[in-house]
Amino acid sequence: MRHNGSARALGLSTLAMTASFVIWSVFSPIAGQIQEIFQLSTLQKSVLIATPILLGSILRIPMGIYTDRYGGKKVFTATMLFLTLPLLLAGWAQSYWMLLLCALFIGMAGTTFAVSLTYVSRWFTPERQGLILGLAGLGNLGGAVANFSIPIIFSRYGLSWVFWSLAIMIVVVTLIFWLGTKELPKPAQTKTFKQSMEVLKQEPTWFLSIFYFLTFGGFVAFSVYLPTFLKELFQLSVTDAGLKTAGFVVVATLIRPLGGYLADRLGSRKVLAVVFAGIAVCALVMALSLQHFVAFSVGCLMASVLLGLGNGAVFKMVPEVSTGNTGAVTGIVGAAGGIGGFFPPIVLGIINDLSGAYTLGFVLLMITACACLWMNLATKRLKAAKKVAMA
Incomplete structure (x- = not known):
């Protein structure tokens, strides 16, 4: 059932x-x-980006569960207000x-993914979850806004500002969100943290986590490391690299x-089978074109399309895994995706420090995509076999 205020909940979330x-x-x-200001090594810079x-990512799990228990409006508001402290x-x-x-x-800002999708999912019927959660995921555009605006603010006003x-911005947005949204009634029975985590015993939770580790993890990794690629490999300016990364996002x-x-x-x-096969091909193209800007750009553009499609397709499956535990599954799968974005920048920093090139990083991406393709096809066959056995 769709509730009154669902469009506003989706928009403001x-x-x-x-x-x-x-x-x-x-x-x-x-x-x-920042590397120049504090005289950092490549690894130190990568750790700062990834932290x-x-x-x-990790805190998406409890935040998704708490959103189920206490309500998205309260949890979202508290999280955004908390962010003012580390920013100041x-x-x-x-x-x-x-x-x-x-x-x-x-990093608490990243937990809002689980809060937003858990909150929004309760406003809409199951048959519309794929499209609606895809629309809710448009909040990822914040990465593009950052790549476009942060270098401008830095150049004009300095690092502190x-x-x-x-x-200042997040306080204003918090006020708009609080005044513009409302809370849906809580479920008759709320589950404990331990009961919510029972979804870890279900195979689909693990498969979805691995798939999102690749699709969203790949998206995050490119979002945070593409400026470095473009500046180091092709000598682009900070602003130009930021704009091109914003385009990817x-x-x-x-x-x-x-x-x-x-x-x-x-x-x-079916969608994920195409996505995983395509990502493997894109990774190979990028691995072979680290000295060729046009070919590398084409590989990045195709990867952005496939990663975006994959993110939407994975989260269509989340409410199907456990309708009463959407927050828990959203948190777990979202955490896996975020962790998938945490490791690549650090690994790429280590690979570059040791070998002087990023080639191995793209080879690892290709191998991961192939593994996900195999798992997707294998679980599909397993599901079909179970149906035949039950018939």
Whole structure:
């Protein structure tokens, strides 16, 4: 059943998630400048970029469950207000370690993904979940906004005001969200944390987590590391690299609802089979074109389309896994996706420090995509075999 206020809940949740994702992506667009200011190694820079992703991923699990229990309006509002603290402190940070500590807590911005999708999913009927959750996922556009706006703020006002301006912005958005949304009635029975985590015993939860580890993890990894690729490999300026990365994020995000819609119509597994095979091909193209800007750009563009479609298709399946535990499954799968974005920047930093090239990183992406393709096809055959056995 669709409730009154569902469109407003979807719209304002997407706005709040977009604002939060601008904050979650704050370090990537100006990582090079921060590296110069604090005299950081490539690995230290990679750790700074990846740190917000870690906390923002792991805490998606309890945040999704708490959204089920206490309501999305309350949890969303509290999370956004909390973000003002590390942002204000980051503006006064005088050392790398202080900035890294602030980056850890800024990672709370990434948990709004689980809060938003859990909150929005309760407003709409199951047959529309693919498209609706794809639309809710448009909050990922915050990454594009960050890549476009953060370098401009930095160049005009300096590093401190990058963080302080975001603190002001999130307070304004919190106020709009609080005044414009309402809470749905709580379920008659609320589950304990332990009961909610029972979904970990279900195979589909693990498969979806692995699939999202690749699709959303790949999206996040490209979003945060593509500026570094473009500056180091092709000598692009900070602004130009930021704009091109913003383009990647926009394409991957805007096509996400189409992935959900196609999954509604054709089935998630068919869509994901095409996505995983395509990502493997794109990874190979990028591995072979690290000295050729046009070919590398084509590979990135195709990867952005496929990753976006995959993100939408995976989350179409989430409410099907456990209708009474949407928050838990959303949190677990979302955490897996976020962790999938945490490791690649660090791994790429280590690979580049040791070998002087990023080729192996794209080879690992290709291998992961092939493994997901195999799992998708294998679970489809297993499901078909069970149906035959039960007939």
